Amino acid sequence: MDLYLLLVTVSATIFTLLGRRIFSFVYGKFRVQENRIIASSPKSTLPRNCTHDVFPSFHGADVRKSFLSYLVKEFGSKGINLFIDNEITRGEFIGPELKKAIQGSRIAIVLLSKGYASSSWCLDELVEIMKCKEDLGQMVIPVFYEVDPTDVKKFGKVFKKTCNGKTNEVIRKWSQALAKVATLAGYHSNNWDNDAKMIEDVAIDVV
Numbered sequence: 001m002d003l004y005l006l007l008v009t010v011s012a013t014i015f016t017l018l019g020r021r022i023f024s025f026v027y028g029k030f031r032v033q034e035n036r037i038i039a040s041s042p043k044s045t046l047p048r049n050c051t052h053d054v055f056p057s058f059h060g061a062d063v064r065k066s067f068l069s070y071l072v073k074e075f076g077s078k079g080i081n082l083f084i085d086n087e088i089t090r091g092e093f094i095g096p097e098l099k100k101a102i103q104g105s106r107i108a109i110v111l112l113s114k115g116y117a118s119s120s121w122c123l124d125e126l127v128e129i130m131k132c133k134e135d136l137g138q139m140v141i142p143v144f145y146e147v148d149p150t151d152v153k154k155f156g157k158v159f160k161k162t163c164n165g166k167t168n169e170v171i172r173k174w175s176q177a178l179a180k181v182a183t184l185a186g187y188h189s190n191n192w193d194n195d196a197k198m199i200e201d202v203a204i205d206v207v
Contacts, residue, residue: 038149053081055105057125062113074199080206102128109183113145117155120162126177142186152182
């Protein structure tokens with residue numbers, strides 16, 4: 001009887017030890033596989049502090065129904081997170097919500113069209129964008145849409161009209177921002193046969 005109990009005890013001990021080793025082996029394999037799955041999972045293209053890939057600055061009357069609509073479609077098909085301001089009411093000055101959107105975007109695309117400088121809103125956006133470029137290292141891509149880069153620095157009569165009633169400080173900031181963005185490497189619509197092809201190339205740059 002004592003021998004029987006001894007054999008049972010020894011058998012139970014061996015079974016317990018083997019069971020623990022098997023469990024540890026299987027669990028270890030599972031954790032390794034889990035870690036591999038996590039490591040291979042696609043990561044967001046956005047840096048930690050960014051909420052959008054791209055912030056577009058534009059004059060709606062010039063590009064919203066043409067160039068911008070194609071841009072939104074192309075970027076959407078490529079999974080590029082584009083900030084859309086449809087729900088923001090435009091007023092005399094850009095508010096904190098829009099500033100936050102600019103600061104939280106990885107890239108700013110400035111669509112410089114003929115009427116861009118007719119909007120104080122657009123010019124304020126541009127000032128904030130150029131500030132983010134200097135302070136945060138934000139990438140800025142200008143698109144010269146049916147305008148020449150040499151015309152952007154002042155935008156002629158259009159810019160002067162927008163400056164009416166503004167302080168010298170505001171005019172100085174606008175002028176400096178326009179001068180700086182005009183010197184950046186970007187896209188000139190005259191170099192493409194159509195908007196669709198140019199937008200495809202812009203999307204490749206952004207990705």
